[in-house]
Amino acid sequence: MALTIASREVDGVAVLDLSGRITLGEGSVQLRDAIRDLISKGQKSILLNLGDVNYIDSSGLGELVSAYTTAKNQGASLRLLKLTKKVHDLLQLTKLYTVFDIYDDEASAVGSFR
Amino acid sequence: MESVSEVEAAADRLAGEAGMDEDERFHVTMAVREAAVNAVLHGNAYDPAKQITFAFENTGTALVFVITDQGVGLDPDTLPDPLAPENLLRGTGRGIFLIRSFMDEVHFRQLHPGTELTLVKRLAPAGDNT
Numbered sequence: 001m002a003l004t005i006a007s008r009e010v011d012g013v014a015v016l017d018l019s020g021r022i023t024l025g026e027g028s029v030q031l032r033d034a035i036r037d038l039i040s041k042g043q044k045s046i047l048l049n050l051g052d053v054n055y056i057d058s059s060g061l062g063e064l065v066s067a068y069t070t071a072k073n074q075g076a077s078l079r080l081l082k083l084t085k086k087v088h089d090l091l092q093l094t095k096l097y098t099v100f101d102i103y104d105d106e107a108s109a110v111g112s113f114r
Numbered sequence: 115m116e117s118v119s120e121v122e123a124a125a126d127r128l129a130g131e132a133g134m135d136e137d138e139r140f141h142v143t144m145a146v147r148e149a150a151v152n153a154v155l156h157g158n159a160y161d162p163a164k165q166i167t168f169a170f171e172n173t174g175t176a177l178v179f180v181i182t183d184q185g186v187g188l189d190p191d192t193l194p195d196p197l198a199p200e201n202l203l204r205g206t207g208r209g210i211f212l213i214r215s216f217m218d219e220v221h222f223r224q225l226h227p228g229t230e231l232t233l234v235k236r237l238a239p240a241g242d243n244t
Contacts, residue, residue, distance in 0.1 A: 024118075024151055058148055058212055062205035069203055086140060093215055094208055095197050 003027025022060030157183025
């Protein structure tokens with residue numbers, strides 16, 4: 001299943017609800033475009049909801065890192081919400097768990113930007 | 115990228131038929147997919163004139179996957195460590211690391227031109243899967 005991205009705003013935080021796979025050719029480009037679009041509009045607080053992301057490959061991991069650094073370089077902040085077990089395990093294995101701020105519930109995640 | 119999807123589906127099928135649990139099946143399929151992506155993207159550099167080959171076998175004690183490309187070759191010893199602090203924020207360079215993490219054996223062979231990558235995942239002895 002390819003990646004679908006739904007965007008909404010909660011208390012000034014842009015929440016992107018991602019669903020499907022983030023892999024080379026199946027989601028990496030959409031994610032990159034969505035992040036760039038938010039940043040170009042001046043959004044400073046971005047939360048990626050990965051609760052329905054069931055597969056991510058090394059390209060997808062790289063895209064998450066690129067999104068994080070792109071946001072940071074533009075003075076914005078990007079955080080992660082609701083990792084599936086597979087994505088959680090991959091972030092731990094690759095030590096990216098130490099890079100991202102990760103939350104299990106949306107209210108805490110949104111509140112963390114204040 | 116169609117060939118990558120075909121390779122991935124074949125690996126998933128073989129792992130499923132071998133009775134691997136969901137986690138192992140995911141790991142094997144992901145490692146094989148990463149190897150196929152490397153072959154197409156980094157090996158053959160998306161050159162449509164170059165091909166990748168894929169062979170797989172259940173030997174009874176292990177699943178063996180062999181993937182070749184026709185690229186310039188790869189020296190795995192020169193790859194930067196993706197876990198090093200200075201590399202953590204790089205957008206690329208995790209594929210071979212994931213392959214090595216998920217498989218029991220990974221062998222590179224230079225074909226001049228091209229690279230042959232052999233991935234081995236040992237099967238649990240009969241009775242251990244129950």
